[in-house]
Amino acid sequence: MDNKDKLSEIKEKRKEWEEKVLMPSAKRFGIEKRPTEFYTPSDIPNFDFERDVGFPGQYPFTAAPYPVNLVPRIERGAKPGGLRRAGLYSGYGTPEDTRDYYKLMAELSWTGGPNLALDLPTQCGYDSDTEMIEGEVGKVGVAIDTLRDFEVIFEAFTGDQDLDKIATNITINAAANILVAMYIALAEKRGIPMAKLRCTPQNDILKEFVSRGTYIFPPRPSMRMFRDSVVFFTENLPGINITSIGGYHIREGGATREQELAFSMAIGIAYLQEGVNAGVDIDAFAPKFTFNGFGGSMQLFKEVAFQRASRRMWAKILKERFGAKKKDSMRIRCPIGAHMGYSNATKQRALNNLTRSVVGAIASVLSGGQPMAFPPYDEPLGLGWSLEARQLAEDATRIIMYETGMCDVIDPLAGSYYVESLTNEIEDAAWKGIEKIEGMGGAVTAIENGYMQRECAKSAAERQARIEKREDLIVGVNCFTEEYELDVTTSKIVEHPYDEEKRYNAEKQQKANLAEVKRTRNNREVTRLLKELESAAKKEDMNLMPLFINLAREYATLQEQCDVLRSVFGEWQLDSFV
């Protein structure tokens, strides 16, 4: 009997089993609908190990992006992570406050570069002294107006932590090139050439239109800025990551798993195409694309399948569509694996989020990634994370890493009838989504016409409706909420390292800092360079990066530069799409 006959025989037998064994048994419990699923080889009839999975670190990277899953080894002196790792997304108040925070963390044995969180005015291209943004300076991140502010923050990074020795992350999208220019100017003042810098600006503007919302200019001029990044960074900054694409934000914004994958891949394609159109060789810049993370949920197996599908899709896009030759171009570099999804954390009985985060971390290991139990359980309670919650999250991760043996095998579910079939299903749905977007003219058009935004809002509303009807259950939110359930809390023993009072005074202080810069810089030169920026911006083929660097050197403010670009590019119409 050949394989095909064997599969149809299994399919037959499965059907028979369902009718004669499963359903009668279910009916005895009063269940009319099929209560559970069971997968067989007939669910993956065309499964081909080498084509569909491959070895870890090899095309199509389904098993894992790298041959080794780099769990830090205790015996090799694994660095204490968590609380003491500078990579954590951080920053608040004035640049002075953030510098002092990093210095404090360095005393706690932190090493490595910062992962800078910026306040919303900075992310949206406004200076701290602009009236309309009152109340937002130094909140959710640190305020950056000029090069001066980088100079202050990076006083915490010198000597063996100098700019040529650390890697810096900056969560900036619309104004990414302007802030990278400031970073370059800062390095220059320290005598460090830009070629030696390692840095990752988020620089994923398209997803900002879909969710998160820190856009400034319309999508097309935003893509021109992205083109400038690809061209200038590839030529001058070999150590920089061009973009850190996030599907995560799209899912958190409401998208389903399949929509997220389709949208983020379509966005990735648009970025790649921009570089190719500018004449840059795909293998010269694709390896400098990273993904900061995809979305997650509590549906463990589906998230495992999602991660596997995302790696396979990106690899295919690069190889088949863009003709990439290098392995590094095809592999998704994504430091974050599967997770519970932040929006699934509940304010109600918040400690349960620790349990949820463990489920997410296990999904990550099972999908060939590293376990990371996050977010800290108290995330929905406020904007600052307590050190206690971070300790618990870090320990949960360590327990999975070091006590369970789960990290000893990569992609342990490879070949599972269920997981392979799910992986195919998610990938197929995402390809269909991409096809639809391409039919409209690509990701940029699908954003301009509001398609992606509407789809996310629709899915978010559907999810909420299922929660209200108790079709989707959330413990402590829409079930098990009776009064005899206990609300377990922890007592706060360690102070949050962000100083409340400093945060409160940040706005006033930063306005004074900015006024001082404007008084002491060469204003005539700033005005001249801004005029130069205006005429360069009007010429579509001009790369604005060199001008941004000149402007940074002269302490031109972020908003001064953005205002010039606003006048040329226009601003994105803030359509609500509801």
Added chain:
Amino acid sequence: MERERKIKVLIAKPGLDGHDRGAKVLSFGLRDQGMEVIYTGRRQSVQQIVNSALQEDVDVVGLSILSGAHLTFFPKVVNLLRENDAGDMLVIGGGIIPDEHIPILKEKGVTEIFGPGTLIKDIGDFIRKNVRKIA
């Protein structure tokens, strides 16, 4: 007394915060409950929000912020509504609002704060119970 028209709600995102999933979901949800809902979109100034509220003569203003700027924005909206003789509009808020800020906001005229996990039917019930009466 029976209301002669649908309850009219303005859902607004003050400030630069772009996290509008909650605002959109609430807009859909309250609409499903038979209310007339206008969603402003992101990045609204206090003045813009109050202008929309007055122009549309809404009964409820729902403000959503997840960026921590609620202590600045929410009271400003309340005050400007009052200055425009619209102090009877019901102002409610949502987002990531630390528990200790809720009494402060209530004292400043925000009637209720709804955090993550709130069911929209509960928000709808609250609105129907507390909305101004219309002659």
